[in-house]
Every structure is written in C-alpha cells, then in structure tokens.
Amino acid sequence: MDNKALGIRVLLVDDEVEFTSALSERMRTRGLDVDVSSNGAEALKMAEAEVYNAVVLDLAMPGMDGIETLKRLLGNNPDLQVILLTGHATLEKSVEAMKSGAMEFMTKPAKIDVLVEKIRQAHEQHERLTVARIEDTMNEIQKRMGW
Amino acid sequence: MTDAQGHPQPLSDDLAFFGRISAGVTHELNNVVSIIEQVTGLLEDQLYSANAGGTLDVDKLQSVHDRIMTQIDRGVELIHNLNRFSHTVDEAERDTDLNELMAILSVLGRRFAALKNVSFDVSLSTASIIVRCSPYRLLEAMFAVELTALTTMNPDDQLTLAMIHESGRAGIRVTGGTFDNLSDSMELSRAQAILAEMNGELQLLDDDTFGQKIEIWLPATVITDVF
Numbered sequence: 001m002d003n004k005a006l007g008i009r010v011l012l013v014d015d016e017v018e019f020t021s022a023l024s025e026r027m028r029t030r031g032l033d034v035d036v037s038s039n040g041a042e043a044l045k046m047a048e049a050e051v052y053n054a055v056v057l058d059l060a061m062p063g064m065d066g067i068e069t070l071k072r073l074l075g076n077n078p079d080l081q082v083i084l085l086t087g088h089a090t091l092e093k094s095v096e097a098m099k100s101g102a103m104e105f106m107t108k109p110a111k112i113d114v115l116v117e118k119i120r121q122a123h124e125q126h127e128r129l130t131v132a133r134i135e136d137t138m139n140e141i142q143k144r145m146g147w
Numbered sequence: 148m149t150d151a152q153g154h155p156q157p158l159s160d161d162l163a164f165f166g167r168i169s170a171g172v173t174h175e176l177n178n179v180v181s182i183i184e185q186v187t188g189l190l191e192d193q194l195y196s197a198n199a200g201g202t203l204d205v206d207k208l209q210s211v212h213d214r215i216m217t218q219i220d221r222g223v224e225l226i227h228n229l230n231r232f233s234h235t236v237d238e239a240e241r242d243t244d245l246n247e248l249m250a251i252l253s254v255l256g257r258r259f260a261a262l263k264n265v266s267f268d269v270s271l272s273t274a275s276i277i278v279r280c281s282p283y284r285l286l287e288a289m290f291a292v293e294l295t296a297l298t299t300m301n302p303d304d305q306l307t308l309a310m311i312h313e314s315g316r317a318g319i320r321v322t323g324g325t326f327d328n329l330s331d332s333m334e335l336s337r338a339q340a341i342l343a344e345m346n347g348e349l350q351l352l353d354d355d356t357f358g359q360k361i362e363i364w365l366p367a368t369v370i371t372d373v374f
Contacts, residue, residue: 016178018214022185029192060174062264063302087177108181112188 006031008123009051013043013069014058014085026112032119040064044072047080054103054122056115059086059093067093067100074101079129081122085110160337164287165236171258172229179222186214228254235283245276245310245317245367248286252308256293264302265323272310275370276317280345285365291338292321292349292361298332299324317367318347322357329361338363 010027014020015038024034035050037043041064047055055073059066070082083104084097094105103125104118158166190211197203228251235251253269260267278285289308296306306323329335329351339349347365354360 016182018218019178019182019185022182022189022214026185026188026192060262062262087174087181108177109184110181112185 004031005033006120006123007033008053008119009033009035010119011035011037011043011046011050011052011055013037013040013055013061013066015039015061016058023112027116027119030112030116032116040066040069040072043069044076047073048076053081053126054119055080055082056085056119057082057102059084059097067096070097070100070102079126079133081126083115083118083122085115161284161287164290168232168255168290169229172225172232172255175258176222176225179218179225183215183218186211186218224254232286235281235286238281240279240281242277242279243282243285245278245319245365246271248282248289249308249310249319251286252289252293256290259294259297260306263297263300265297265300266303266305268305268307270307270309272312272317273371274312276310276312277368277370278317278345278365280365284341285345288338288341288349288363289319291334291341292319292363295329295332295334295338296321296324296326296361299326299329311362312367312369314369315366316364317369318362318364321361321363322354322359324359326351326359326361335361 008031010032012020012024012027012034013036014023017038020036020038024036027034035046035052037046039061043055043057046052057066057069057073061069064072066084066086070084073080073082078101081103082101083106084094084102085106085108086093087108097105103122106115106118190208193203193207193211231247232251232255235248249269249271253267253271256269257267293306293308300306300323304323306321309320309322311318311320335349342349342363342365345365347363350362350364352360352362
C-alpha cells in the first residue's frame with residue numbers, strides 16, 4: 001500500500017453512505033483524491049464543476065439511476081472514464097452499461113486493489129484522450145491559420 | 148418453463164412476485180456485505196500501518212467495530228424477514244396475524260420506497276388481528292398496493308400504512324399519495340382480485356384528514372386484550 005498522492009481525481013457516486021464513507025477513506029489512503037456524491041443529479045453538477053479522471057458509479061440509486069447518470073455524464077463530457085460498481089450483476093445490465101460507454105463494469109463486493117488498478121487505467125485513458133483532443137485542436141488551429 | 152409443444156411460457160404472477168422480493172432483498176444484503184468488506188478493510192489498513200511502525204488508533208478500532216455491528220444488525224433483520232417471507236408459502240391457507248405480515252412488509256418493502264426517496268412508515272396494531280388466508284397471497288396484494296401507491300408519490304413524501312379494524316373485519320389504510328388516477332392500475336386490479344378470493348375488498352376513498360386513501364378490508368378476528 002502506497003499512500004503517495006497519485007494526482008488522480010475520482011468521483012465516487014453511491015447512495016449507500018456507509019459504503020462511500022469507508023471506500024473513499026481507503027482510496028484516499030492509497031493516494032487518490034476522492035469526492036463523494038450520493039445521487040446522480042448531484043454527481044452531474046459536480047462533474048460539470050470539476051475535472052475528474054474517473055467516476056465510480058453505482059447502478060441502483062434513488063432518483064436518476066446509474067445508466068441514466070452514465071449517459072448524461074458522457075453526454076456532457078465524452079472523455080470521462082466511468083467505472084460502474086454495482087450489486088446488479090445481470091448480463092443484460094452489464095451489456096447496457098458497456099454499450100452506453102462505461103469503461104468497466106464491476107460487481108460489489110469489490111477488492112480495493114482491483115478497483116484502484118481500474119482507476120489507474122481510467123486515468124491513463126483519460127490522459128491519452130485529453131492529449132489527443134489538445135493535439136486535434138492545435139492541428140485544427142494550425143490548419144485554419146495556415147501555419 | 149415450456150408447454151407440451153415446447154413453447155416458452157410466461158412465469159406466473161405469483162412466482163414473479165417471489166423473484167422480485169428475493170432480488171430486492173439479496174441486492175440489499177449484497178450492499179451490507181460490501182460495506183462490511185470496506186469497513187473491515189479500514190481495519191486491515193490500520194494493521195498495515197501499525198506493522199509499519201505506526202500506532203493503533205483505539206478510537207478508530209471502536210468506530211470500525213460499531214460500524215460492522217450496525218451492518219450485521221441490518222443483515223440479520225433482512226435475513227430474518229426474508230426467511231419469514233419464504234415460509235409464507237408453507238401452507239395454502241392458515242390463520243395469520245396481520246401484524247406478522249405488516250412486520251415483513253415494513254422491512255422488505257422499505258427498499259422500494261427508498262428507491263423513490265419516499266419515507267416508509269408502517270405501524271402495527273396493539274390488537275392481534277387474525278385473518279384466514281394464504282399469507283403469501285395476502286402479502287402479494289399488500290406489496291402490489293405499496294408499489295402502486297409509490298407510483299403516485301414524489302421524493303420526500305411519506306407513505307404510511309396503518310392497521311385498521313372494526314367488529315368482524317380488519318385491514319390496512321394506505322395514505323400519503325394522490326390516488327385518484329389509480330382506478331385503471333393493473334397492479335391494483337390484481338390486488339383486488341387476490342383480496343376478493345379472501346372475501347376481502349380494496350377501496351379508493353376520499354378522506355377529510357388524508358386527502359385520499361386506499362383501504363384494504365378482510366374478514367378478521369380481532370383480539371384486543373393481547374397483553
């Protein structure tokens with residue numbers, strides 16, 4: 001266990017407050033910078049206000065469910081890497097989640113080391129997409145300006 | 148399941164009800180186990196730190212203990228009521244205390260209300276209310292009423308189920324929602340059909356105090372001096 005800051009920002013979304021409390025504490029111990037939300041609507045606002053390298057999202061929540069939250073998160077920010085972490089492990093739900101753009105579908109209970117590794121992968125993918133997007137923008141500007 | 152020609156047949160509503168309750172409760176039990184896993188992980192992290200030369204935080208250990216015990220209590224309550232629910236299929240018909248079914252509903256029905264951010268208040272009766280029925284089928288009707296009522300409710304509303312009785316009959320009064328558009332509800336029709344089998348009835352009524360209410364009535368023996 002290495003509690004050196006990893007420079008990875010994570011949003012953890014789950015209506016089980018006791019679960020997010022314990023999991024976020026363990027994630028912080030492992031060097032992640034974690035914010036917590038208990039519902040989809042709040043998570044959307046937080047993801048608009050802050051830049052997250054990964055979102056860990058529950059599927060079954062009061063109000064807006066995980067799939068709807070996932071679709072809206074990616075609608076606002078297509079580069080966002082979302083890991084669904086849920087007790088609902090049906091094949092149908094996992095297929096729907098992946099088709100909707102989730103990076104990963106994990107079932108609870110989940111081992112912290114496996115989850116942190118997925119978050120690291122999400123961070124790397126997010127960085128790659130961000131760099132590629134900046135390069136595309138730079139190329140577009142150069143083309144437009146005739147440089 | 149297939150028919151004689153091998154064509155798939157739809158599952159019965161009774162079986163679907165059993166599946167729906169089992170799925171909901173096991174999902175919640177999975178949450179309990181997941182929380183215990185993470186809270187136990189805090190203990191593991193503490194031990195790791197202590198083995199690396201740090202000190203054990205006694206307050207932290209106490210907090211971890213208390214949090215685990217809370218989840219164990221929650222899990223035991225769910226398992227206990229799931230077991231009671233499963234045993235309601237043991238007999239096709241028996242004398243059943245309505246309090247017993249209300250107690251099961253109060254625990255197993257809580258999650259459906261929570262998913263709508265609706266608070267769920269179930270009050271039992273001090274009287275013993277004995278109904279001759281299939282306890283499983285009556286629970287099926289009670290859940291159908293709860294789920295139908297929830298469709299009319301908004302976040303932060305309160306759904307209240309209270310037991311009511313008068314001479315020779317007893318039942319449940321459901322309040323907290325706006326029920327005037329429910330007369331075409333299929334779930335409510337199903338509940339009505341189940342209650343009719345038990346010589347009971349379901350009514351949608353206006354009420355001076357509650358606005359609107361759903362009442363279930365069944366023939367019952369009411370024993371008020373249970374203490």
